[in-house]
Amino acid sequence: MGTTLREIVLGSVWGKALTEAELARVLGDTRERDFPAGGYVCREGDAVDHWVGVIEGLLKLSRVSESGKLTTFAGVSTGTWFSEGSLLKTERRRYDAIALRDSRVALMPRATFNWLLDSNFAFNRFLLQQFNERLSYFIAMVGHERMLEPDARVARCLASMYNPHFNLATSDRLRISQEEIAYLSGFSRQRVNQALGVLESAGLLKVDYGEVRILDLQGLRDFLG
């Protein structure tokens, strides 16, 4: 609790590379907004005019298909930015971003984003790396598409919370409730609870109150049931 926009920016590789003046402009241009648990941070179809960063909390990026099927693309948390794809293409938003718990987000205007893009080398490299991470993530997702076994999907859902580029989990203690894991993975809380039991028996993690302790990250990634 108590994370600030300044800390988020200075904690990122591109933010560290900013001059005082550049940092001042970024912090001055970017506004903050709070969202309650369950609130829509943005909706599919909206015009995209901000780069969105999570200052505090947990969001899920998901989409409901025309046939009504819910697909969750990713969970994003403190320090993660998203929306750059649609900003660059000037297209409408392609997914919803929903707060899973009370959250605070940063909204960087398009003009500021474009200015960084035009002037800052570290920012460009960061974006390039981010696109690369996303590409790897979706390639892996396609590869596992047929893997419908809930235990394995919950395992991968948890493992996906560990990616240094997105500043997600830094310790082996993942502070996330089983209900939130359920929203992220698309299963019922009961099924998640059952899956966690299986993964705990396999020695991959330890279930605690309000958190999951990751004991074997690679084991979670490789888990097939």
Add this chain to the structure above:
DNA sequence: TCATTAAATTGTT
């Protein structure tokens, strides 16, 4: 520091 209470989370049906 301890006891009490409310809220959140979990385990189970």
Add this chain to the structure above:
DNA sequence: AACAATTTAATGA
């Protein structure tokens, strides 16, 4: 979806 049990956090003596 509902319920009881457990854990945490907040409060005040």
